[in-house]
Amino acid sequence: MFGFSKEQGIAFLLLLILVVVCPFVLYPVFLMNVLCFALLACAFNLLIGYVGLMSFGHAAYFGMGAYVCAYAAKVWGLTPEVCVLLGGITGGLLGVVFGWLAIRRQGIYFAMITLALAQMNYFFCLQAPFTHGEDGIQQVPRGALFGIFSLANDRAMYVFIAVLFLFFFLLIHRIVHSPFGQVLKAIRENEPRATSLGYRTDDYKLIAFILSCFIAGIAGGAKALVFGIATLTDVNFETSGEIVLMTLVGGMGTIFGPGVGALVLKGMENYLAGIGSWVTVVQGCIFVVCVLAFRRGIIGEIGARLKLVL
């Protein structure tokens, strides 16, 4: 099912067990934060790991998803699943526009264009009246799922977020292992050759970009509901950098890597909060160590050692 190999199936079962057991041991809000960022990193990984497109502006789709979701929940009073979906659609629409412009270039130029567009989006969010500038959209109600199940309880919210995460995690896995995903990987390996085989690579890249942005928007919407707040932090370029870091630490181009990266970085942010802004310094050091010592990332290194594709 879903194109899992045997060892990936085992790893997925392990992930499933962790997702179920962890809320009994750890603080659920922290875990929900990890899951939201894991989903975001997975979306980013879909681009960089499987199409070879280095987007440096994923915070834009994440943050706009968060804003729209928060606005829909607070002002329009919609149910959480609709709000999250609206967040995803916002991310996707933004992806259509930004992607259409950005995919015409490759490598560093692609990264810089996505970064520039994301910064424009940041200033839009700073000034637009509906985002409330520095305050952000606060006191966002979690609402009731389908209008029936209240999500005010952290455990209930956790179930919602966990299901959301697992669904999109499987979706990404399915995309990567579909014929469409094979073409994406072909583009990553050798774009002129994919073109010569008759594939319109620009179309494939754009679709992958939009999918990634859509999922990033979903992750942003989910995060806004978990914390009841959508702020400038979500659209800031530091968030974009953090996403890249998560993916690299966890293992670029692996299915499970980004999730592990999100767990490591968010765990550090949470448990090292006492040292304040030094967290960024520690993160920087970890990044350097990662690049020097285990370039494939945690999961990538494990996979290489065990000769498995994880």
Place this chain on the structure above:
Amino acid sequence: MLLTRRDLLGTVAIAAAAPVMARAQSTPAIKPAIKIGVLGDQSGVYRDLSGPVAAACVRQAVQDMAPHLNGIDVQVVVGDHQNKPDVGASLVRQWFDRDAVDMVTDCPNSAVALAVAAICHEKDKTYINSAAMITELTGAQCAPTTVHFAMDTYALARSTGTAMVADGGDTWFFVTADYDFGLALQRDTTGFITRAGGSVLGSVRAPFPTTDFSPYLLQAQSSGAKVIGLCNAGSDVVNSIKQAGEFGLTRAGVKVAGLLVFISDVHALGLQAAQGLNLTESFYWDLNDRTRAFTSRVLKQTDGVRPGMGQAGCYGGTVHYLKAVAALGAADARRSGRAVVARMKSMPTDDDAFGAGSIREDGRALHPVYLFQVKAPDESRGPWDYYKLVATTPIDQAWRPLNQGGCPMVHS
């Protein structure tokens, strides 16, 4: 019986998992202690007006109140919100959900202050804000769990704005921090200026935080206004006053009015740059015998740094909170932040930092407000001898009238 490797591994795994599961099952025991969370800016632009000194003031309050607490143990935890509403909000949530914190205090930065107020209301925990200035805390977004100590934009604007216009500064230009606090301060000050017969020639919004204020100051200068009103705080206000001096604005006769200047800012500027500045605070360490007594006690913990009004507000707020806790008993106080705040409102406040006062039904703590002028270097007689008292606004005039805030809890 043969022990296979699989059995062994299984046994070890179960043995390892058991304590973890057991810990998860057992609910945390209810301790007869009160926990206070000091949520400050420990690393950013507001560190000097909040930060470690605010935490020291809270610890001092706990120490001073210890004999009256009937054996209730009080712990203090300190957090850093990094001036980000989401960081502050998630930290406070964690404090309530996991670390059994009962009261949150300090909290500069209006955006964070409002986010935290909402969470305290939701979780029924006491919130004593003393470092954010936004009047919404006791206005449209007031809550039965919120108490606002020390100062707000209305009182600042009234005190400084009115005094400056009376002194001849009748045309103004604002340089405003582009978020709720700055905009609210500008709005409130504009009201008092026009009421006093002055006029506002223009304003410019600077992003928060900013290090280079030159474009905004030049714009202010070209407007021809007699007074440049600085609606910002912390290192922003320090930078803009310094740069106004460097551009020769002050020499050219333009008055710079820092609408929110703390003593830590004056200390950072130095008397040479800050002399003559009019400013409003509700606490000054050298004001009277009680403030000097409080300051001499707390100095041992702050390496000689004198507290400003926000930090003193942490002291005053915590003292009053602990009085209410002692009256209610720890168990009741832990159960409901709302009940503690109701109790706080029903008792008059009296502490060494602010003297006698009270807390209004919208959560506003009432005490006199003082207009100070910064001394010239040759007038200053010792370390931190910075202010001379110009005017005192009595309690009944200093604060926004109760019926004008739009607080839904106020029944007129």
